Amino acid sequence: MRTSFVFSEVITGLRRNVTMTIAMILTTAISLGLLGGGLLVVRMVDKMQANYAGKLEVSVLLTNDISANDKDCTQQPCAGLRSALDQTSGVESVVYENRDAGFERFKRIFEAQPELLKLARPEAIPATFRVKLEDPERTDVIKQAFEGKPGVKGVDDQGKFLERFFEGLNGMRDVALILALIQAFAALLLISNTIQVSAFTRRVEVGIMRLVGATRWYTQLPFLIEAVVAGIIGSVTAVGGLVLFKAFFLDRITRNLTESGIIPPIGYLDILIVSPWLFLVAIVISASTGYVTLRLYVRL
Amino acid sequence: MIRLEHVSKVYKTSTRPALDDVSVEMEKGEFVFLIGPSGSGKSTFLRLLLREEVPTRGRVYVSNFDVAKMSRRRVPRLRQSIGCVFQDFRLLPTKTVAENVAFALEVIGKPRNTIVKVVPEVLQLVGLDGKEDRFPTELSGGEQQRVAIARAFVNRPLVLIADEPTGNLDPDTSQDIMLLLERINRTGTTVIMATHDHGIVDSMRRRVVELAYGKVVRDDARGVYGVGR
Secondary structure, three states: OOHHHHHHHHHHHHHHOHHHHHHHHHHHHHHHHHHHHHHHHHHHHHHHHHHHOOOOEEEEEEOHHHHHHOOOOOOOOHHHHHHHHHHOOOEEEEEEEOHHHHHHHHHHHOOOOHHHHHHOOHHHOOOEEEEEEOOOOOHHHHHHHHOOOOOEEEEEEHHHHHHHHHHHHHHHHHHHHHHHHHHHHHHHHHHHHHHHHHHHHOHHHHHHHHHOOOOHHHHHHHHHHHHHHHHHHHHHHHHHHHHHHHHHHHHHHOHHHHHOOOOOOOOHHHHHHHHHHHHHHHHHHHHHHHHHHHHHOOOO | OEEEEEEEEOOOOOOOOOEEEEEEEEOOOOEEEEEOOOOOOHHHHHHHHOOOOOOOEEEEEEOOEEOOOOOHHHHHHHHHOEEEEEOOOOOOOOOOHHHHHHHHHHOOOOOHHHHHHHHHHHHHHOOOOOOOOOOHHHOOHHHHHHHHHHHHHOOOOOEEEEEOOOOOOOHHHHHHHHHHHHHHHHOOOEEEEEOOOHHHHHHHOOEEEEEEOOEEEEEEOOOOOOOOO
């Protein structure tokens, strides 16, 4: 096999069909970019789950009456609730956070939004028991036992909130993957079409090759490699696009959330880890589409 | 060398067979004219030798190849032992004379040092030395056909098939091309030439196989194109 010959054929092929080639590369790139985005969301959710596991708490919010008058939880019903929580099986620790401490915490979390702080008053923040469980999944026990008890305003499950957040992220992931799939289908058709056009423009060459006894590999390989090269360029473009998206868009809109530790940042390392999959998908899809097209539509 | 045994070929789109029970044998080193009106089966005959088509019935042998029965994988081997020349030359316009000839060797995986050695040799044989770097459009019809013959012959095939090679050329140039084909024939290569050119067939006095409606109607060892034509 004369590689120099095959590659010179590939380059002429790509150049001759330049508009189709660009369309093919862009479609592939967008498809892979979306796939990469979906994979990054998956990584982010995984990281978050790892981050929050063990840190999740159940907040037992107390009534206004307790919040206003019982700073140290020495009176009833606060003291009674605390000992009841302490005695509940599965509870690891109980911390009382009075209104002032709660307001400080609120200020810390939202220090980046001074407008919000201006509007907030300590009276809106209830005193709270922060309850840590041995098994963060078993929040229902606390909810069932303490919701509606005298002095309790409500039971707030961070896990439930986080679940909703994850649902949102997973929804984003699903949308990205579905769009990636649709784009992949478009890319597939474009690859197939480009190969057919390419084979048509080179029909004289291919005719001569067949006639002088070139093997199937020799006649088909340039077309296949052409598709794979376009696929690889597409995946490189996709990775570049992800890097740019992270640098100029994602980092800006998520800065507050990542700095306060609510969501883990997506690093260049994450993109690096995702990119081999994009290359692999690009190569497999372009090569197999190319092969099937040559088999079905192009008589070589 | 070449043997057809009771070969028939029926195309799906036609009710009349393109070839109808044809049996012919051609020896190594023979020069054979294949004549007959359009639609008489000449092209089908040639396409069967190249295994561009498979016969509906009968057997085709070229050299050691059982052409009708061979597997697809072996077809390239068969074609490497057959050279082809056409009326329309079929040169690649983006490649030079030398590159056009080299192309035939490149695509069958011949090493570069062989190519650089044999391409100038064959170009000299066909009388194109000094024009290696010209493009096909810069050449006359006769010269283009010489390039095509060089390409067909560069791999030293056992058989050279020429399908109306002089169809686009004036009589003088045609004569030159025939001299070249004769020269190639003298190297021991079997030449099969389909043609409508009376003058050439009559002056060469070689074997003539005439087809009509898919049947062999004449096979003369030293024939002419036809009486009274």
